[in-house]
Amino acid sequence: MSLKNNNVFDSVWVDINLATINETDYGIIEDAALAIKDGKIAWLGAKKDLPEFDALATPLYQGRGAWVTPGLIDCHSHIVYGGDRAKEFEMRLEGASYQDIAAAGGGIVSTVKATREADEETLYVAAKNRLNALMKEGVTTVEIKSGYGLDVENELKMLRIARLLGQHHPVDVKTTFLGAHALPPEFKDNADGYIDLVCGEMLEAVVAEDLADAVDAFCESVGFNLEQTRRVFDAAKQHGLPVKLHAEQMSNLGGSELAASYQGLSVDHIEYLDEQGVKAIKAAGTVAVVLPGAFYFLRETQQPPIELLRQHQVPMAIATDANPGSSPLCSIQLMLNMACTLFRMTPYEALAGVTIHAAKALGVEEEVGTLEVGKQADFVVWDINHPAQLAYQFGVNPCQQVIKAGNIV
Numbered sequence: 001m002s003l004k005n006n007n008v009f010d011s012v013w014v015d016i017n018l019a020t021i022n023e024t025d026y027g028i029i030e031d032a033a034l035a036i037k038d039g040k041i042a043w044l045g046a047k048k049d050l051p052e053f054d055a056l057a058t059p060l061y062q063g064r065g066a067w068v069t070p071g072l073i074d075c076h077s078h079i080v081y082g083g084d085r086a087k088e089f090e091m092r093l094e095g096a097s098y099q100d101i102a103a104a105g106g107g108i109v110s111t112v113k114a115t116r117e118a119d120e121e122t123l124y125v126a127a128k129n130r131l132n133a134l135m136k137e138g139v140t141t142v143e144i145k146s147g148y149g150l151d152v153e154n155e156l157k158m159l160r161i162a163r164l165l166g167q168h169h170p171v172d173v174k175t176t177f178l179g180a181h182a183l184p185p186e187f188k189d190n191a192d193g194y195i196d197l198v199c200g201e202m203l204e205a206v207v208a209e210d211l212a213d214a215v216d217a218f219c220e221s222v223g224f225n226l227e228q229t230r231r232v233f234d235a236a237k238q239h240g241l242p243v244k245l246h247a248e249q250m251s252n253l254g255g256s257e258l259a260a261s262y263q264g265l266s267v268d269h270i271e272y273l274d275e276q277g278v279k280a281i282k283a284a285g286t287v288a289v290v291l292p293g294a295f296y297f298l299r300e301t302q303q304p305p306i307e308l309l310r311q312h313q314v315p316m317a318i319a320t321d322a323n324p325g326s327s328p329l330c331s332i333q334l335m336l337n338m339a340c341t342l343f344r345m346t347p348y349e350a351l352a353g354v355t356i357h358a359a360k361a362l363g364v365e366e367e368v369g370t371l372e373v374g375k376q377a378d379f380v381v382w383d384i385n386h387p388a389q390l391a392y393q394f395g396v397n398p399c400q401q402v403i404k405a406g407n408i409v
């Protein structure tokens with residue numbers, strides 16, 4: 001007798017409402033059912049059409065009218081880091097200037113120092129706690145960037161931890177090498193010298209250990225210029241890695257057009273993106289990622305060009321940008337709310353921004369991001385009356401169950 005499971009399905013969910021998510025709307029199917037086989041969605045549709053299956057041998061879950069969406073995707077985070085910047089936050093609110101804070105060792109340099117000094121276990125546990133917080137709100141895939149090591153040893157350390165999290169945590173992790181995040185103190189006044197290191201020894205070591213799924217940079221007056229960013233992209237291209245970019249956050253340097261010319265996966269922040277840039281990313285199929293948490297925390301006033309992005313039908317994604325300096329928050333539900341309240345996105349656009357479009361921003365749209373037969377069975381069961389409720393409220397977590405590759409986590 002074979003021990004092979006010959007059932008049509010491994011598990012079946014009934015009495016649910018589906019928000020399957022597509023390019024134009026929620027893709028709602030009410031009074032629905034969803035069936036899983038081998039970690040994938042094997043069937044979905046109206047419950048009355050559910051094919052026959054061995055009801056005695058197949059676990060059956062009653063949704064009792066709950067809503068089911070695709071697992072949420074946080075496509076931009078920096079959750080591996082040492083220390084925190086609460087003291088700096090307090091100093092600023094007590095009236096300290098940027099110079100005072102820098103003189104006290106604050107700013108990104110303090111996170112670089114704390115990350116370099118932290119051992120791997122400390123960094124792993126702290127990042128795991130942040131990942132847990134995201135998962136409890138329905139996140140099943142997270143992108144994690146390096147960028148606080150800024151030397152070969154510590155950039156590798158960050159990426160190894162991110163990879164390890166992906167292996168041991170139910171949430172899928174995509175890693176991004178962000179060596180060109182900031183200038184380390186050792187390279188003060190020698191940005192080109194640092195970019196030599198990033199494009200040479202550092203990226204080679206990252207590739208040798210297969211630690212990165214993509215390469216990112218911070219193209220900004222306080223980051224790296226267009227030419228330096230181009231060199232990082234050329235190096236990524238040589239190694240066959242896709243690129244994405246922190247672009248147009250504080251000014252318009254044309255970083256988005258540059259990223260588009262490399263068929264970038266995404267351009268992120270983009271408050272200062274103009275129509276020329278919007279057209280360029282549209283033509284390249286690059287996703288526009290907006291980060292309302294950083295906009296809020298930095299008390300920015302320049303709005304990302306949501307209406308232009310709509311007009312040109314550019315896919316828009318939303319992410320936490322979880323990081324200790326400019327977005328110290330690990331709540332995807334808060335991002336849904338802020339995308340609507342701060343950027344005037346619609347609740348559908350917000351939800352598409354953490355599902356179908358976030359998947360595209362990571363290059364995983366064939367596997368996850370929508371509820372479709374054949375896709376990985378990553379989904380969330382919500383105690384809500386309508387999908388718009390996910391963006392409408394926060395602080396009351398309606399997430400009942402998170403299912404990852406068919407398993408309840």
Ligand SMILES: [Zn+2]
Nearest residue numbers: 076078246321
């Ligand atoms: Zn970022």
